[in-house]
Amino acid sequence: MVACEIGPGVGRWTKYLMDASSKLYLIDYSKMVCDYWRNKRNAKLHVIHCQNTRLSDIPDQSVDLVMSFDVFVHLDVEPFFGYMSEAYRILKPSGIALIDYLSLDDSTTARWFLRELEKQDTFGLENEVKRAIFRVHHHESIQVLAEAIGFSFANVEDAWRTHNVCTLTKP
Numbered sequence: 001m002v003a004c005e006i007g008p009g010v011g012r013w014t015k016y017l018m019d020a021s022s023k024l025y026l027i028d029y030s031k032m033v034c035d036y037w038r039n040k041r042n043a044k045l046h047v048i049h050c051q052n053t054r055l056s057d058i059p060d061q062s063v064d065l066v067m068s069f070d071v072f073v074h075l076d077v078e079p080f081f082g083y084m085s086e087a088y089r090i091l092k093p094s095g096i097a098l099i100d101y102l103s104l105d106d107s108t109t110a111r112w113f114l115r116e117l118e119k120q121d122t123f124g125l126e127n128e129v130k131r132a133i134f135r136v137h138h139h140e141s142i143q144v145l146a147e148a149i150g151f152s153f154a155n156v157e158d159a160w161r162t163h164n165v166c167t168l169t170k171p
Contacts, residue, residue, distance in 0.1 A: 003062045007071030025058055032061040053082025055090055063090045073102045076135050081145050088149045088170055097168040104136035139164055
């Protein structure tokens with residue numbers, strides 16, 4: 001299997017992908033994270049320092065699995081869409097993308113988000129807009145974007161009803 005992980009960090013999920021993959025693309029905007037993985041000197045790993053959503057170093061229809069956990073929870077809709085579009089381009093037919101995101105679909109998640117927003121009250125100016133480090137979406141809007149790109153969409157809520165994992169399948 002050829003896989004691509006967006007935002008590997010220090011490898012909570014990467015170690016499993018390495019075992020299952022013949023080639024693994026690791027995409028991160030952090031030079032420090034990219035250097036960490038390059039220093040592993042593993043021939044399976046292809047580390048790409050990417051400060052936008054374009055995955056131009058990965059050939060069309062060359063990847064079986066795109067995975068990203070704890071990254072899209074911080075993305076506004078535009079980069080979310082950008083990465084989904086690139087995932088569609090690089091995935092082989094029948095390829096799958098697994099992406100988690102925060103869903104603001106009910107009062108439980110709304111209360112969670114408001115608590116998180118209060119924790120992020122670290123800005124300096126009184127009249128500055130409060131911004132959380134998290135971005136929330138509705139699963140219907142993610143589904144509409146995914147299907148507009150060409151994916152089939154399935155969604156699973158987690159036990160805490162905040163994170164969702166969408167499974168995007170390329171026909």
